[in-house]
Amino acid sequence: MDVKQAIEILTKKGYKTTGRRKDILAFFEQADGYRTAKDLLQFMEEKYEGISPDTVYRNLHLYAEMKILENTELNGEKHFRMKCTTHHHHHFICSSCGKTKEINVCPMEEVENKLPDYRIEDHKFEIYGLCPSC
Amino acid sequence: MDVKQAIEILTKKGYKTTGRRKDILAFFEQADGYRTAKDLLQFMEEKYEGISPDTVYRNLHLYAEMKILENTELNGEKHFRMKCTTHHHHHFICSSCGKTKEINVCPMEEVENKLPDYRIEDHKFEIYGLCPSC
DNA sequence: TATCATATCGTAATCATTACGATTTGTAAA
DNA sequence: TTTACAAATCGTAATGATTACGATATGATA
CATH class of the missing domain: 3.30.1490.190 (Ferric-uptake regulator, C-terminal dimerisarion domain)
Known part of the structure; x- marks a missing residue:
């Protein structure tokens, strides 16, 4: 899964493509592994000062629901990464x-x-x- | 793992055997499956009115650390059960x-x-x- | 460019969990 | 059995992550 594919899914389902949504996807595309919600929030705050945590969590859940991200628990914290689109593994x-x-x-x-x-x-x-x- | 074995582990490591600790173990012994911290807290409140949540969580962690309980995430909530003592499975x-x-x-x-x-x-x-x- | 549903903000509420000083209670020694 | 003391628990507040929500802003479409 890359940013382009993810945006196609969003568009097809009628969700808007906002700057914040694109940047969240870009964060995970370049992340190469699992990252926490806090990691993402910190990254987003650099560009969008005063961004609402609501926005970050809402979109994390949206992406997980749409199978754009997958998540797991690591060291007691939820971690997210881009979903693999190849064969089952x-x-x-x-x-x-x-x-x-x-x-x-x-x-x-x-x-x-x-x-x-x-x-x-x-x-x-x-x-x-x-x-x-x- | 049963209550008796668990208490032996507690005693051997120098922990005290309190009524609350015994009842927490009894809860999981009869539970037959994974239960949440909230399930346990409710059970304990029946017998010990006004029990501190601190007591419940502290002992859950103690038991997990001592390998008396094992835990997993289910429907977004941590669940606990008695640890299996037989072969790896x-x-x-x-x-x-x-x-x-x-x-x-x-x-x-x-x-x-x-x-x-x-x-x-x-x-x-x-x-x-x-x-x-x- | 106007319209409108969706997205975001700003902030507060919620929920699970943890922290901590004061008090109580097992445990083991006297 | 009594005493002494460290450990356990209480009572309550703090913390931290997440969610909620009315008000405002903004993509997408016509």
Whole structure:
């Protein structure tokens, strides 16, 4: 997912493309990993002095709902990153810098066979630790 | 993990066995699944009128730190349950009632081979959905 | 350029969690 | 059993993240 694709989704669903929305997307595009709401708020405050926290959180939720961002809990805080648009996969997440590495292992097929009477709606498979540079 | 084992751990590490601590453990022993801090607080207030929220949260963290409880995020809220003491495994978690089902699938060996330069510290593999009764 | 629904602001409210001094209470030694 | 003391809890306030909301500003479309 990049800024261009995200804006297309917004437009198609009838949402407006404002400067703040574009800058939030740009922040995550260049972020290369998971970032907190606070990180984003600080970034936005540099350009938009006195920006309302409401604006930041509202758009974070909007983007998560529209599958433009994905989120996870890291060190007790919610973190966000651009959603991957390629094939299904999971991530190693560096708990120090938030960078991720794609992991192409998913045991869900095996698991589904073991849960015949359950309705499976979602799953999470994440590996945490330190990346080579941290 | 049951109440008896948990109290042994507390005692061994020099923590006191208070009525409140025993009742918190009893709550999770009979809970059979994940419960929120609020669930626990409500339960405790029935018996201990005017109990301080500090007491509840402090002990939740103490138990999590001592590996008596494990926790996860469910519907945006932290949930806790008694820690499993058997062999390593993962869980299906019902997002409606919080009940869990043991899943004996773990692909970490395969994953470790793919991350030679990374320090792996933890991993999470959880399946979410509805259990047969929900 | 005018219109209008949407987005944002400014600020306050909410909610979960944490902090802290005062008081109470297990625990272990006398 | 009593005493002594560190640990636990209370009562209450502070904190911090998030959400709410009426007023105002601003994209998008005609």
